[in-house]
């Protein structure tokens with residue numbers, strides 16, 4: 041058997057993972073959250089459009105979440121998960137069972153940690169988020185979460201009416217353009233990364249008084265305090281702006297379960313694990329929630345998906361507990 045065992049393991053302690061942890065902790069399950077501490081929005085000073093928490097620092101929400109989860113007995117460790125795998129026969133354990141002790145045959149999955157430990161468990165929730173791979177333009181990474189962002193609902197209000205620009209990276213950027221026109225009359229679009237614009241699209245954008253710049257962007261420029269001021273195109277021209285919206289490639293942080301070959305779905309932003317409405321993957325013991333399966337999920341949606349999966353895991357374990365009891369009971373019916 042593995043040296044350590046806990047009833048459920050959550051990979052990732054961001055908004056989704058902590059929400060799942062709270063649900064499971066309150067359901068009196070044993071819960072271990074393993075987290076490398078790099079939430080997607082760690083670059084931003086403030087978080088918006090999150091009911092009840094509008095304007096607080098992203099880290100503050102997670103601090104509250106960790107405190108609340110700990111109050112229900114959830115254990116949180118700052119360590120990465122390398123792999124989730126099926127148990128070997130020798131890892132099947134016996135014993136009386138409980139939140140931190142396996143019952144017979146209850147090691148259904150083994151989680152391997154980056155510090156070399158292996159932990160047995162009944163169920164895993166993957167809540168490991170995504171990595172934003174930004175276009176390699178000098179100055180852009182330093183502005184991410186400050187002068188530059190991807191989500192108008194999160195950061196549009198703060199720059200309403202100002203000089204906003206969209207750095208196009210694919211035809212999907214046109215949706216960002218349509219949205220952002222709602223926040224300002226002074227919208228510039230750097231179109232080089234979008235590809236050739238159809239005449240009708242170009243006419244539509246111009247009809248909405250949007251300024252189109254076709255030259256590729258060479259640099260994103262801040263002042264001596266790092267405040268975003270302009271964008272330089274490859275012809276040397278400086279375009280004064282107050283805020284930049286863009287997105288790059290979005291890579292789900294799901295390497296830890298890659299070897300299991302679970303079903304995936306092709307989405308506009310790439311290939312993501314396929315899940316049902318409760319977050320269950322094609323593996324009956326693995327759920328996945330938050331950005332790792334839905335990169336468009338802002339914090340409230342990440343929280344709600346974690347809560348759903350926490351309930352889903354508890355239900356699945358409760359059903360298994362009843363099935364096991366029925367299998368082993370000597371007296372099944374009392375009249």
Ligand SMILES: Cc1cc2nc3c(=O)[nH]c(=O)nc-3n(C[C@H](O)[C@H](O)[C@H](O)COP(=O)(O)OP(=O)(O)OC[C@H]3O[C@@H](n4cnc5c(N)ncnc54)[C@H](O)[C@@H]3O)c2cc1C
Nearest residue numbers: 052054055056076078080081088121169194330331338339
């Ligand atoms: C710049 C920026 C600003 C944003 N601002 C807002 C905003 O104002 N409002 C809003 O609603 N949304 C905002 N978002 C979106 C927000 O970041 C996501 O909705 C949210 O982070 C998703 O939560 P999550 O728990 O799915 O993933 P994350 O918050 O990314 O958490 C995943 C956690 O898993 C950990 N992890 C990854 N791999 C492993 C592993 N193998 N082992 C252990 N741990 C692992 C990571 O370190 C991280 O701590 C913003 C995003 C960006 C990029």
